[in-house]
Amino acid sequence: MKVLITGGAGFIGSNFVNYMVKKYPNYQIINLDALTYAGNLENVKEVENEPNYRFVKGDITNRELVESLFAEGVDAVVNFAAESHVDRSITDPGVFVRTNIQGTQVLLDAAKKYGVKKYIQISTDEVYGTLGETGYFTETTPLAPNSPYSASKAGADLLVRAYHETYELPVNITRCSNNYGPYHFPEKLIPLMIINALNDQPLPVYGDGLNVRDWLHVEDHCSAIDLVLHKGRNGEVYNIGGNNERTNIEVVKAILRYLNKPESLITFVEDRLGHDRRYAIDATKIRKELGWKPKYTFEEGLKKTIDWYLENRSWWENILSGEYKEYYERQYGQKLGRL
Numbered sequence: 001m002k003v004l005i006t007g008g009a010g011f012i013g014s015n016f017v018n019y020m021v022k023k024y025p026n027y028q029i030i031n032l033d034a035l036t037y038a039g040n041l042e043n044v045k046e047v048e049n050e051p052n053y054r055f056v057k058g059d060i061t062n063r064e065l066v067e068s069l070f071a072e073g074v075d076a077v078v079n080f081a082a083e084s085h086v087d088r089s090i091t092d093p094g095v096f097v098r099t100n101i102q103g104t105q106v107l108l109d110a111a112k113k114y115g116v117k118k119y120i121q122i123s124t125d126e127v128y129g130t131l132g133e134t135g136y137f138t139e140t141t142p143l144a145p146n147s148p149y150s151a152s153k154a155g156a157d158l159l160v161r162a163y164h165e166t167y168e169l170p171v172n173i174t175r176c177s178n179n180y181g182p183y184h185f186p187e188k189l190i191p192l193m194i195i196n197a198l199n200d201q202p203l204p205v206y207g208d209g210l211n212v213r214d215w216l217h218v219e220d221h222c223s224a225i226d227l228v229l230h231k232g233r234n235g236e237v238y239n240i241g242g243n244n245e246r247t248n249i250e251v252v253k254a255i256l257r258y259l260n261k262p263e264s265l266i267t268f269v270e271d272r273l274g275h276d277r278r279y280a281i282d283a284t285k286i287r288k289e290l291g292w293k294p295k296y297t298f299e300e301g302l303k304k305t306i307d308w309y310l311e312n313r314s315w316w317e318n319i320l321s322g323e324y325k326e327y328y329e330r331q332y333g334q335k336l337g338r339l
């Protein structure tokens, strides 16, 4: 089987590339990634010399390039390639529409033209919008995205659905909750808080810190996608979530406790615009239908993740000294009163 993984140098994509190359030595894995600010070949260093792995630098909106890869005979596509950061989408939505929607359409066209056996769209629980204090997102919850990022992901999901209904393309859409684990780019909550705590820098918590996210270890996400790839019923959506609801402030305090750093580092800053209050996934369908089970509790997964950041200092120090530095100052400098 030849599997094209797009966005395989980003956080979740690279974890999936590493997982697939090692687990299936008989599969050919092609990693197509544009290497934007969030893509990093260091993330796939552990498999770069494996005979069943190949990297191609390129953008999913590049129709010619995408078609040339499909012409080689791709059996399955797993599309992770996306602009993923909500805060960036609030200041610059255009690139989100381009990559997340137009890029998906290019992949769908090629998948249809060359007759792939499976197309998997990696989506997000954010397409469902926000929850109050109770309730869960199921696969039939209406789409109600609130940020330009989630709107672009919802748009892509609708295209994927339409290619199934109209052309009978064999698709699945997976919608996961917040992932965490190794190679998570430092702009996101958990790695940002770990790194700032290690550097004795203020930890910027948005609003009252009581927004709730449902955390899923990235390895558990990979095992779920593996099941969907091999056993998913065509045309179906599968929610993937770890049942680990935590407020942001709980997560931040747990990180400080593990690192033995003072809570005085916590700094409440101006809230994110349109900030979704709570996400919580009902993953009954994938558990019952495909037999998926996460292996990490949040406490174990978080400790393992913090240890990874302690052991891989040079990975994140390289990112911090590059173009990310400018983003960080723009995003937090004023909020933290340091500019």
Ligand SMILES: Cc1cn([C@H]2C[C@H](O)[C@@H](COP(=O)(O)OP(=O)(O)O[C@H]3O[C@H](CO)[C@@H](O)[C@H](O)[C@H]3O)O2)c(=O)[nH]c1=O
Residues within 6 Å of the ligand: 084, 085, 086, 087, 123, 124, 125, 126, 176, 177, 178, 179, 187, 188, 189, 190, 192, 204, 205, 206, 207, 211, 212, 213, 248, 272, 279
């Ligand atoms: C970066 C940052 C975030 N936050 C808050 C905002 C959110 O309530 C929570 C998590 O923020 P983020 O790490 O940006 O993740 P969130 O907005 O939930 O979105 C993530 O999870 C989604 C899945 O739910 C994915 O679709 C997105 O691509 C991914 O970025 O922490 C802070 O309080 N301070 C911060 O500095």
